[in-house]
Amino acid sequence: MAKDHSSHRVNLFTESVIREMTRINNLHDGINLAQGFPDFDPPRELIDAAKTALDNGYNQYAITWGAPSLRQALAEKFRRDNAVIVDPDKHITVTCGGTEAMVSTMLAVIDPGDEVIIFEPFYENYGPDTLLCQGAPVYVKMRRQGDAFVFDPDELRRAFSKKTKAIVINTPHNPTGKVFSYDELKTIGDLCQEYDALAITDEPYEHILFDDETHHSIAALPGMGRRTITVNSLSKTYSVTGWRIGWAIALDEWITTAIRRAHDFVTVGAAAPLQEAAAAGLRFPQSYYRELAQGYTHRRDTMLSILGEMGFDYVTPKGAYYVMTGYPDCGFDDDNDFAIFLSSEIGVTPVPGRAFYHDPESGREYIRFAFPKRPETFAKVRERLSRLADYRR
Numbered sequence: 554m555a556k557d558h559s560s561h562r563v564n565l566f567t568e569s570v571i572r573e574m575t576r577i578n579n580l581h582d583g584i585n586l587a588q589g590f591p592d593f594d595p596p597r598e599l600i601d602a603a604k605t606a607l608d609n610g611y612n613q614y615a616i617t618w619g620a621p622s623l624r625q626a627l628a629e630k631f632r633r634d635n636a637v638i639v640d641p642d643k644h645i646t647v648t649c650g651g652t653e654a655m656v657s658t659m660l661a662v663i664d665p666g667d668e669v670i671i672f673e674p675f676y677e678n679y680g681p682d683t684l685l686c687q688g689a690p691v692y693v694k695m696r697r698q699g700d701a702f703v704f705d706p707d708e709l710r711r712a713f714s715k716k717t718k719a720i721v722i723n724t725p726h727n728p729t730g731k732v733f734s735y736d737e738l739k740t741i742g743d744l745c746q747e748y749d750a751l752a753i754t755d756e757p758y759e760h761i762l763f764d765d766e767t768h769h770s771i772a773a774l775p776g777m778g779r780r781t782i783t784v785n786s787l788s789k790t791y792s793v794t795g796w797r798i799g800w801a802i803a804l805d806e807w808i809t810t811a812i813r814r815a816h817d818f819v820t821v822g823a824a825a826p827l828q829e830a831a832a833a834g835l836r837f838p839q840s841y842y843r844e845l846a847q848g849y850t851h852r853r854d855t856m857l858s859i860l861g862e863m864g865f866d867y868v869t870p871k872g873a874y875y876v877m878t879g880y881p882d883c884g885f886d887d888d889n890d891f892a893i894f895l896s897s898e899i900g901v902t903p904v905p906g907r908a909f910y911h912d913p914e915s916g917r918e919y920i921r922f923a924f925p926k927r928p929e930t931f932a933k934v935r936e937r938l939s940r941l942a943d944y945r946r
């Protein structure tokens with residue numbers, strides 16, 4: 554077939570800029586601070602648990618919506634960390650990563666023409682996920698105010714309408730590092746109830762928090778339990794982005810039934826032995842999570858000190874493992890040009906800000922760096938970025 558017969562649906566969006574930057578990075582043998590993944594090993598106990606599962610016969614399909622051991626561990630985790638009580642048989646769907654949890658959730662609840670409110674800047678997937686379901690994204694800007702990104706509650710209210718089916722929340726937030734406060738979530742939750750909308754909340758960085766920040770789950774807010782779908786994954790908390798184990802939790806049974814139906818035909822299920830290992834990981838002692846946050850606080854501080862030395866105008870992240878920043882004047886006034894320059898000439902690859910906005914122009918002033926890296930990597934980043942001095946205007 555010579556003609557392009559690709560569907561209208563997939564032509565509504567382009568390829569992922571994050572993955573594109575990873576390819577560009579690899580061409581230049583750069584340091585990949587574009588795609589957010591750790592360059593250090595996951596906990597030994599988790600790897601051992603995966604090996605044990607492989608040796609013990611967990612090599613065929615698990616139950617399509619998740620191995621019982623993992624759903625049980627998730628119910629315990631959700632009660633402990635998120636203050637919500639769920640039935641592992643009725644409310645949990647295990648998926649191939651948070652990415653699949655998000656798109657299976659959208660496929661389950663979004664009809665063509667339904668509006669989905671998305672805060673901007675946003676993690677790349679939310680726009681395409683909505684468009685794959687032929688929903689209509691409605692973007693609400695978070696604007697830089699001093700050292701934080703904030704949304705205007707009146708603007709948010711104006712974005713809600715009779716057509717609003719859902720709002721996507723992501724806290725701690727990728728790419729800004731914002732941690733939504735209880736009051737902000739209350740504002741969002743009240744609007745969801747007023748407009749009979751769902752909250753789809755993506756919380757993979759819930760344990761990566763700095764400066765005594767607290768993570769709040771909108772599912773635990775009054776009136777929100779049954780209208781929230783909580784998406785999360787193993788990737789960030791346990792440094793296993795390649796395992797692709799995620800989940801969607803919804804207390805209203807019609808939602809979970811619908812998610813399971815979509816999930817079943819999209820992937821059948823996530824890797825069975827890794828689900829067994831995940832159950833072990835979810836039972837790690839509390840000290841594991843404290844140390845995780847301490848380790849990341851150190852990485853964040855290292856990254857910010859490098860950026861500060863080189864004159865980057867960053868916004869301090871309060872959680873997650875990214876920093877959104879302006880960039881020094883090296884003769885570029887376009888995020889994409891600067892990102893390509895940094896990758897090809899300096900050997901450190903960021904993501905251009907446009908990846909996180911529906912209108913590329915809005916991201917022009919920003920680039921994003923990911924910092925889940927080892928001290929050796931930071932040392933190289935520091936050394937390479939110091940060469941920017943030769944280019945500064």
Ligand code: GLN
Binds near residue numbers: 588589590
């Ligand atoms: N969540 C990670 C990021 O924002 C990884 C993205 C991806 O490639 N799936 O970089």
